[in-house]
């Protein structure tokens with residue numbers, strides 16, 4: 001059961017940047033183990049969900065399928081329709097969702113939209129009150145997360161940041177990894193909901209640590225993708241079959257699911273969107289700012305960021321981030337002229 005898995009989860013303390021300590025709590029749960037026999041998930045109350053894009057829609061959908069009482073809102077209202085047909089309720093603003101629900105999740109594009117939906121006109125803050133909780137699962141920087149958390153908690157409500165690792169398919173399959181930080185009792189309260197949407201969850205202490213963890217992971221991922229793209233193009237240039245490169249990598253020490261998953265379609269110059277390139281570039285930009293804040297050089301990530309910026313300028317922002325390979329192809333062509 002979800003509650004038991006939290007109590008049994010290993011907890012260790014690790015050194016944290018800037019001299020304080022970091023509490024890490026991790027539990028791995030299977031989605032099927034998180035529903036109880038009565039069809040509930042061990043969470044009593046109404047759940048709001050703001051933001052129904054590539055990630056938000058399947059996450060909310062899994063909560064509905066698990067039997068939760070869900071109320072949704074999305075800026076583009078038509079994206080609510082598939083959720084409403086599964087049994088979700090609709091409210092016309094983030095404020096109305098928050099006031100009608102016990103806990104509200106938000107999955108927004110970037111720091112600006114996460115702040116706007118939480119703290120703007122008719123934002124969630126207007127519907128918050130003591131006893132309620134706000135869980136922001138968007139990928140944002142630590143400063144934005146802290147600001148949202150401050151506004152939410154000023155109403156007496158609780159705040160948890162909980163960005164996710166894992167993309168469209170893990171979201172559909174309920175196999176995300178939650179990187180949470182903030183109010184620990186809210187973390188415990190929503191753990192059964194996280195276990196419906198994810199396979200594991202980490203509690204990382206103070207607000208900002210979840211955002212920082214997410215940016216570190218995506219910084220590594222963004223650089224890995226650029227390196228992989230360079231390898232595919234170089235192999236082709238020297239007369240190798242890039243499909244064989246994908247195969248060789250998949251059997252060695254640098255094997256990563258990302259390479260096997262994206263490699264075959266990259267070779268065919270197809271980039272069906274799971275993680276939009278514009279979001280990967282946003283995450284690199286935010287990671288660079290995080291590194292700047294502690295004077296940590298991250299030259300590889302900085303170079304990768306430049307390439308994603310080129311890809312955006314080529315009109316690839318809404319393609320999958322693996323389309324960054326097209327920016328390398330474009331560089332080759334421009335250097336020939």
Ligand SMILES: NC(=O)C1=CN([C@@H]2O[C@H](COP(=O)(O)OP(=O)(O)OC[C@H]3O[C@@H](n4cnc5c(N)ncnc54)[C@H](OP(=O)(O)O)[C@@H]3O)[C@@H](O)[C@H]2O)C=CC1
Pocket residue numbers: 050051052053054055056074075076079107108109110112113116117137138139140164165166167168274275276279280
């Ligand atoms: N896709 C992925 O693989 C993963 C993404 N993430 C992160 O999750 C978040 C969401 O990603 P994803 O679902 O892919 O992104 P999408 O671009 O598919 O969805 C973005 C969501 O934000 C909403 N939105 C954007 N701007 C505004 C605004 N100004 N006001 C209100 N709503 C707004 C969109 O509304 P509308 O429909 O009206 O445009 C939509 O609901 C991002 O922070 C991303 O970095 C994290 C892990 C994996």
Ligand SMILES: O=CCCC(=O)O
Pocket residue numbers: 139164165166167218275
């Ligand atoms: O933020 C997006 C992460 C995508 C992934 O973890 O596969």
